[in-house]
Amino acid sequence: MKNSPLINSEISTETRSTNQLMILVCAGLIPGAITQFYFFGWGILINLILCSSFAISAEALVLKIRSRSILATLKDNSALLTGLLLGLAIPPLLPWWMSFIGVYFAIIFAKHLYGGLGYNPFNPAMIGYVLLLISFPLAMTNWLPTQELLILKPNLIQSIELTFLGVTNELNNIALIRTMADGFTMATPLDHIRTSLSQGFMLSEILEPSEQNSSFSINSLSWIWVNVAYLVGGIYLLFLKIIRWHIPVSIIASMIIVSTILSIIDDQIYLSASDHLFYGASMIGVFFIATDPVSASTTQKGRLIFGALIGFTLIMIRTFGSYPDAFAFAVILLNIASPTIDHYFRPKVYGTKTTVKQIPEKQTPVKQIPIKQIQENKSDDDFKGLNNE
Amino acid sequence: MPKNFTSTATNKFHGGIHPPENKLISSSRAISKFDSDKYFRIQINQSSFQNIEQAVEIIVIKGQKVIQGEALTTFQPLDRLNVPVHSPCDGVVSDIELFDCAHNSSFPEMTIVIKAEINVDQNRSVTKIENQWKAKSQSSLINKIRKAGIVGLGGATFPTHIKQSSPLKTDISTPSTLIINAMECEPYITCDDRLLRGYANQIIQGALIVSKIVGCERIVFAIEDNKPEALFAVQESINLLAENKIDLSIIVAPTKYPSGGEKQLIQIVTGHELAKQQLPKDLNILVQNVATLFAVYQAIVLNSNLIGRLVTITGNLVDAPGNYWIPFGTSFSHIISQFNVPEKDLKFIIIGGPLMGQKISNFDISTSKKVNCLIFNKRVTNVEIKECIRCGECEAVCPIKLLPQQLYWFSKSEQWKPMEQLDLKACIECGACDYVCPSHIPLVDYFRFAKSEIKHLSSKEKTSELAKQRFDNRESRLTRIKLERKARQKKNALDRKQASENKSVDPDGKKTAILEALNRVKNKQNNTNKINTGITGEE
Ligand code: SF4
Ligand code: SF4
Numbered sequence: 001m002k003n004s005p006l007i008n009s010e011i012s013t014e015t016r017s018t019n020q021l022m023i024l025v026c027a028g029l030i031p032g033a034i035t036q037f038y039f040f041g042w043g044i045l046i047n048l049i050l051c052s053s054f055a056i057s058a059e060a061l062v063l064k065i066r067s068r069s070i071l072a073t074l075k076d077n078s079a080l081l082t083g084l085l086l087g088l089a090i091p092p093l094l095p096w097w098m099s100f101i102g103v104y105f106a107i108i109f110a111k112h113l114y115g116g117l118g119y120n121p122f123n124p125a126m127i128g129y130v131l132l133l134i135s136f137p138l139a140m141t142n143w144l145p146t147q148e149l150l151i152l153k154p155n156l157i158q159s160i161e162l163t164f165l166g167v168t169n170e171l172n173n174i175a176l177i178r179t180m181a182d183g184f185t186m187a188t189p190l191d192h193i194r195t196s197l198s199q200g201f202m203l204s205e206i207l208e209p210s211e212q213n214s215s216f217s218i219n220s221l222s223w224i225w226v227n228v229a230y231l232v233g234g235i236y237l238l239f240l241k242i243i244r245w246h247i248p249v250s251i252i253a254s255m256i257i258v259s260t261i262l263s264i265i266d267d268q269i270y271l272s273a274s275d276h277l278f279y280g281a282s283m284i285g286v287f288f289i290a291t292d293p294v295s296a297s298t299t300q301k302g303r304l305i306f307g308a309l310i311g312f313t314l315i316m317i318r319t320f321g322s323y324p325d326a327f328a329f330a331v332i333l334l335n336i337a338s339p340t341i342d343h344y345f346r347p348k349v350y351g352t353k354t355t356v357k358q359i360p361e362k363q364t365p366v367k368q369i370p371i372k373q374i375q376e377n378k379s380d381d382d383f384k385g386l387n388n389e
Numbered sequence: 390m391p392k393n394f395t396s397t398a399t400n401k402f403h404g405g406i407h408p409p410e411n412k413l414i415s416s417s418r419a420i421s422k423f424d425s426d427k428y429f430r431i432q433i434n435q436s437s438f439q440n441i442e443q444a445v446e447i448i449v450i451k452g453q454k455v456i457q458g459e460a461l462t463t464f465q466p467l468d469r470l471n472v473p474v475h476s477p478c479d480g481v482v483s484d485i486e487l488f489d490c491a492h493n494s495s496f497p498e499m500t501i502v503i504k505a506e507i508n509v510d511q512n513r514s515v516t517k518i519e520n521q522w523k524a525k526s527q528s529s530l531i532n533k534i535r536k537a538g539i540v541g542l543g544g545a546t547f548p549t550h551i552k553q554s555s556p557l558k559t560d561i562s563t564p565s566t567l568i569i570n571a572m573e574c575e576p577y578i579t580c581d582d583r584l585l586r587g588y589a590n591q592i593i594q595g596a597l598i599v600s601k602i603v604g605c606e607r608i609v610f611a612i613e614d615n616k617p618e619a620l621f622a623v624q625e626s627i628n629l630l631a632e633n634k635i636d637l638s639i640i641v642a643p644t645k646y647p648s649g650g651e652k653q654l655i656q657i658v659t660g661h662e663l664a665k666q667q668l669p670k671d672l673n674i675l676v677q678n679v680a681t682l683f684a685v686y687q688a689i690v691l692n693s694n695l696i697g698r699l700v701t702i703t704g705n706l707v708d709a710p711g712n713y714w715i716p717f718g719t720s721f722s723h724i725i726s727q728f729n730v731p732e733k734d735l736k737f738i739i740i741g742g743p744l745m746g747q748k749i750s751n752f753d754i755s756t757s758k759k760v761n762c763l764i765f766n767k768r769v770t771n772v773e774i775k776e777c778i779r780c781g782e783c784e785a786v787c788p789i790k791l792l793p794q795q796l797y798w799f800s801k802s803e804q805w806k807p808m809e810q811l812d813l814k815a816c817i818e819c820g821a822c823d824y825v826c827p828s829h830i831p832l833v834d835y836f837r838f839a840k841s842e843i844k845h846l847s848s849k850e851k852t853s854e855l856a857k858q859r860f861d862n863r864e865s866r867l868t869r870i871k872l873e874r875k876a877r878q879k880k881n882a883l884d885r886k887q888a889s890e891n892k893s894v895d896p897d898g899k900k901t902a903i904l905e906a907l908n909r910v911k912n913k914q915n916n917t918n919k920i921n922t923g924i925t926g927e928e
Binding site: 018019021038078118119245293294297300301342346347350351352 | 780
């Protein structure tokens, strides 16, 4: 091409490339990942390493099959990001082959069968997650309680053994670890609340710190910290302008509005906005999953709608659906809708809303210039054609 | 003059970018002397929107002596578009030939080669006809501007006399305004900045002349806030103005690309958007670039034709970057040797700015009215083009509020219809989307290609429609003739039959004979009539 990118060769070293963007998003996950590691132990680290290496190997494999340049494409770090997101979403000490299935399905089916980066209509990590959730519901909802509550804390070696073999000599198996926890806790706060509600408890009883549910409050505190850490990472992304504010702000706003309306209706059944925001996968979802540009809406107005609908769907499924957390479902549902949203929420092109109406064609005789030469054979169309070029 | 005629812009346009300016490279050096070449190659078409059928005529022949400023081409009186070109020096016409040129089309252009005889840089004594212009009529001023060969010198090279030939109206809602465009928003370019620092008085004079021509109520001088020296010079010269007849104010806008685009500038100054198909004159506005106004001043007050312009020579390969008066027709290779540009590092030259300019790797072409900046840069590392990740950055910066990402999507699959629906036509090719795209997709290239393709298709459609129409006309004509002929035959046969019947009835045959004779005459008349109409129908 003759006029090929001048800019790119001259000055755009100043703007961030796709490769840089992806690695910066990965970096944004660090605070959350460290916090999760602190509260939930070695299993998190093992998941991260496993999933990201699975993701990279899957990507390399597909590129090889599609005979694309492997190194150049791997450098865009998108596979790494998918692996990391999935690794943080699945429960620690999940059997390795389940991670393997999830990641390979995400990369091969959800990403490359659609044409690779830029063409995937769904967030690959979430597709992998949902596949695992539907296929292995028990294992996927078995979150370990926070470390503080564990009497038997698996160390690194034991964690590896548990992940790969399912058993370890000293501790036996995961089920045992869970039951050996200090008092009986359901895995995540949202899980616990849902089960308790279904047993006829009221929210005030469930959430109130008391002797019986001290372990619950310890556990939920760790989840709050995890969400705060992701919030910090997300604000860092916003600050560096790696993601735009539209999606996070609209999700959070609509979560707050919807949950507040519900809790006004009955605050003994419906959780408050702050509980929704800081339990479960809220913050990682808001800042790192819903903002995935490829599968989200692209116009600014569209993104506001997209985010608002995710928030709404999320609260609805959490409250009335059969899954305690539903970020993956909400995001995937809205991924389906995003082309339609884009179509209906285009920005108004320059010149479509004019502030000045056409000036009426009355000419004051004083200002008229008699230019014979030029005004002969003058037609207005000519003029228009000219300047519009 | 009122004390506070300078104000900051309150309106802004959507999007925009802040690329590194790189202006200091060339703006820190005062305008300096440039040693001209011996040969000049003047393309005869130097304004955009030249019409092929209305091409200029060359009025010199090979071997003819010319003097500096002499017109080399005419412009036909009725032709509204063309402007003449002039000889930059005293010399001889040594050749008239096709040469490569820096136009977008890259087709060779008819070019007049002039060999200089005496030193070009020697200043001619100019006869100043200061202030005489006030007495002249508007039409004679416009004609003068056209004769001087003035086109828009901001890079668009649209013939100035066309813009000025539609007078502004006096309307209560929008005062008729001349906007002086001194934004110069593209990186690297500093020639307007330097011109303002040195010749602010002359530019303001030029603006006054234009304001007389179009009859405007106010003049707004618009400048970005990154040129304080130029701004100061203009303030000084406005202070010096004795007369206070016209409302002259300055608007300082924050630096943001592409604030110098005509539509964006109007939005900054007035807050209005031009509707589709609307021209600035529909909002009672005329926008002129400072270099154009300076040329107007030169033409009207100094009585000199446009033979050169201030050009920014910049880039990291140039040993003395700055702004220079360079006559049109100077070859790039001469400039390369003048500025000691190492040829082995130079892969291409950029004409104009890095965002809207043009990359040229053929150095055997010469400057023209369009060339306001030449960038000689060492090539930095190649960037990799990746897939679009739909990040939406391009949409956020587009001053026209288009959706470059979706346009790109459709242009890849060559779906022109949806692209038209997304208002591709409104794209000003500013390159802001290109600049921010993290995947480094050359979006503007795709858009330019799509635009030319759509244009091509629509013209093809038009011709085929025309052909079809012609075909249909012919068909209907032929059938009409056929039908007429049939009707005639039928009638004749009927007549004959009647005649024979009449004969048998009439015993002595006298009456019949008369009738027959009459009928014959009538038939003959009818027939000739019909044949006539048949022929005219065919014509
Ligand atoms: S080049 Fe066209 S699409 Fe891109 S930012 Fe400029 S006007 Fe918008
Ligand atoms: S800036 Fe580039 S990568 Fe981002 S949406 Fe636009 S075209 Fe796609």
